[in-house]
Amino acid sequence: MRQRPDRVELADAVLNGSRRALARALTLVETGGPPARALLGAVFPHTGRAHIVGLTGAPGVGKSTLATALALHWRRAGRTVGIVAVDPTSPFSGGAILGDRIRMQALSGDPGVFIRSMANRGRLGGIARATGDAVLLLDAAGFDVVLVETVGAGQDEVEIAAAAHTTIVIEIPGAGDDVQTIKAGILEIADLLVVNKADREGADVTVRQLRAMLNLSDLSGAGWTPPVLAAVAASGEGIEAIAAAAAHHLEYLRVSGRFADDTRKRAEYELRVALQETALERAQSDRAGWKTLVAQIASRAIDPYAAAEHLLNTPGNVAM
């Protein structure tokens, strides 16, 4: 496929570590479309090096605070950190009270940290796709760890979690009292469970409840039992253990061969999404033809499957 030279230049600048280029590139992939795809194509060979860590949980459990604490920890260890916040109420997005924004400032001005919040939910292919592309860019830009903060609800978040190597699910004391509050599926995506706000009453009980729940589920025997760790993100307590557990999980993925399996699964998912997006975009590029088909389906002159077949068989729609 032909690439516009300015995209190649932008890609080179991203790969060379330019923060300005990275910011521009992120805006481009949020918008999507052919220019974004050309850019992603150019950086793709340079991805696959970062440890991608998902942070998920209900609003207010402390995801952004934990992301900040983890980033500070990794920076002290000499590692660079990219953060993508999908949570619209995240302090990273400016939707936080003053105290949080002050805490975040611990990271500002450090060239080894780059923070981006995803704003555009209207993009074709959805926020999951845009987030995946943002992670690819941060990976290409050379960040050692890429943290992705998402509110743990809905299909988008499950898809975003699937794109992470290590998913950390955050709960707070009391979460285990009502088993219903532990969303079905959330335990399945967790590689690590954190009971944050352990400065509050009942954290030890919640840790025990979560451990019991994990033991009851089918997860035992899967090779990795998610550790349940208590933390006080606001003070940094327990952060080192979380970072160590995340590193241990990555090591487990590598040694067990699951890293390669997961990479293949992700590749298949990416191909599926890319194919859908590309095919739809090409099919709709002939606006008049598209509208005619829609009208024909509405009047029952043609059925949707036959119309889709017709579009896919139209030269130029799917041929590269």
Ligand SMILES: Nc1nc2c(ncn2[C@@H]2O[C@H](COP(=O)(O)OP(=O)(O)O)[C@@H](O)[C@H]2O)c(=O)[nH]1
């Ligand atoms: N008591 C206590 N409060 C915390 C802790 N971690 C975060 N918070 C507070 O919880 C609120 C929500 O935190 P935030 O990180 O924005 O949560 P998010 O919505 O999950 O990203 C903020 O007021 C934080 O200061 C903690 O460990 N203990």
Ligand SMILES: [Mg+2]
């Ligand atoms: Mg947040």
